[in-house]
Amino acid sequence: MTDVDRTTADPAATGARGEGLDARLVVDRGSFRLDVTLTAAPGDVVAVLGPNGAGKTTALRALAGLVPLDDGHLRLDGATLDRTPPESRPVGVVFQDYLLFPHLSALDNVAFGPRCRGASKAEARAIAAAWLERMNLAEHAGAKPRRLSGGQAQRVALARALATRPRLLLLDEPLAALDARTRLDVRARLRRHLDGFEAVAVLVTHDPLDAMVLADRLVVIEHGRVVQEGSPAEIARRPRTDYIAQLVGLNLYQGRADGHTVRLDAGPAITTTEELSGPVFVAFPPGAVTLYRDRPSGSSARNLWRCEIAGLESHGDQIRADLTGELPLAADLTTVAAAELGLHPGASVWATVKAAQTHAYPA
Numbered sequence: 532m533t534d535v536d537r538t539t540a541d542p543a544a545t546g547a548r549g550e551g552l553d554a555r556l557v558v559d560r561g562s563f564r565l566d567v568t569l570t571a572a573p574g575d576v577v578a579v580l581g582p583n584g585a586g587k588t589t590a591l592r593a594l595a596g597l598v599p600l601d602d603g604h605l606r607l608d609g610a611t612l613d614r615t616p617p618e619s620r621p622v623g624v625v626f627q628d629y630l631l632f633p634h635l636s637a638l639d640n641v642a643f644g645p646r647c648r649g650a651s652k653a654e655a656r657a658i659a660a661a662w663l664e665r666m667n668l669a670e671h672a673g674a675k676p677r678r679l680s681g682g683q684a685q686r687v688a689l690a691r692a693l694a695t696r697p698r699l700l701l702l703d704e705p706l707a708a709l710d711a712r713t714r715l716d717v718r719a720r721l722r723r724h725l726d727g728f729e730a731v732a733v734l735v736t737h738d739p740l741d742a743m744v745l746a747d748r749l750v751v752i753e754h755g756r757v758v759q760e761g762s763p764a765e766i767a768r769r770p771r772t773d774y775i776a777q778l779v780g781l782n783l784y785q786g787r788a789d790g791h792t793v794r795l796d797a798g799p800a801i802t803t804t805e806e807l808s809g810p811v812f813v814a815f816p817p818g819a820v821t822l823y824r825d826r827p828s829g830s831s832a833r834n835l836w837r838c839e840i841a842g843l844e845s846h847g848d849q850i851r852a853d854l855t856g857e858l859p860l861a862a863d864l865t866t867v868a869a870a871e872l873g874l875h876p877g878a879s880v881w882a883t884v885k886a887a888q889t890h891a892y893p894a
């Protein structure tokens with residue numbers, strides 16, 4: 532399942548006069564090759580999402596100019612940047628651990644960017660003060676980074692990147708360094724700042740929630756390639772790889788449709804409400820699965836499979852059962868239901884899914 536899903540991609544691309552980002556990033560690193568195309572119009576927030584080792588950081592570093600391109604191109608607002616050194620690119624970067632200068636105050640950290648781009652000390656400090664004000668950090672202007680909370684340090688890093696008025700803002704796992712509680716608050720604030728940002732923002736993350744909340748468009752990469760791109764809703768609804776299906780919490784299968792029946796490439800058939808023909812995906816959430824110890828007689832479900840419990844784990848206030856057998860699948864049930872059914876690894880069960888709870892779409 533490596534075909535790029537271009538049919539669902541937002542045709543955002545670059546603006547009418549070549550504004551925005553237009554890049555094909557090719558980087559060779561021994562046995563690993565990154566080859567991804569990224570386009571975005573000014574105002575777009577694009578999240579690059581992928582598993583460990585997919586090439587997200589390499590892509591971000593290539594955009595920043597920290598890794599040279601072996602092939603492809605990089606244009607920003609019509610200007611070719613392939614050979615422009617990092618410090619001369621109109622690009623602002625917020626690194627995962629913020630990389631604030633420990634010996635400088637928040638104000639001087641933010642003033643650093645404008646100063647490097649030729650502003651006088653007074654000008655740079657005035658610009659920095661205005662950014663700190665915008666970020667609600669005015670009272671921390673004199674504080675050194677070690678006195679700032681994680682969320683404050685993140686905003687200083689964001690202010691530092693924005694103070695140079697970049698045409699491309701890069702964010703590397705922007706919330707990874709924060710604890711769960713701070714994350715919620717910082718994620719919401721960051722979303723507001725990105726909403727107000729008029730140029731292109733690209734963020735790299737392996738957290739689907741960060742990607743869905745912060746970005747207008749997701750580009751999913753696996754093994755150095757784009758495997759799917761589109762709006763968060765589109766991707767959540769129509770995942771096209773096992774990694775994405777897992778990310779959005781769906782069971783996903785590939786097969787061939789003939790009317791309401793989809794014969795799976797590996798396994799049984801699934802009855803769906805959609806009427807399709809040819810290669811398709813079928814997806815359904817683990818919550819749509821009902822488990823029985825004995826073969827249900829009165830059930831109206833057309834989809835009935837004999838399975839075995841491979842594993843059980845807590846999943847929020849639910850139990851997630853991992854099933855093997857006729858159809859490998861994940862099923863969610865309440866703790867009470869799991870206890871009543873006497874589920875344990877190795878137990879054999881019957882699994883049903885109503886056709887109405889499946890979703891089939893062309894592959």
Ligand SMILES: Nc1ncnc2c1ncn2[C@@H]1O[C@H](COP(=O)(O)OP(=O)(O)OP(=O)(O)O)[C@@H](O)[C@H]1O
Nearest residue numbers: 560561563581582583584585586587588589590737
């Ligand atoms: N400096 C390097 N030299 C050689 N190979 C590298 C180098 N940096 C990264 N790689 C390889 O490139 C591939 C992509 O790595 P990259 O760090 O871009 O992935 P990632 O998606 O950011 O992963 P993670 O989420 O784990 O940070 C990996 O196979 C990695 O081993």
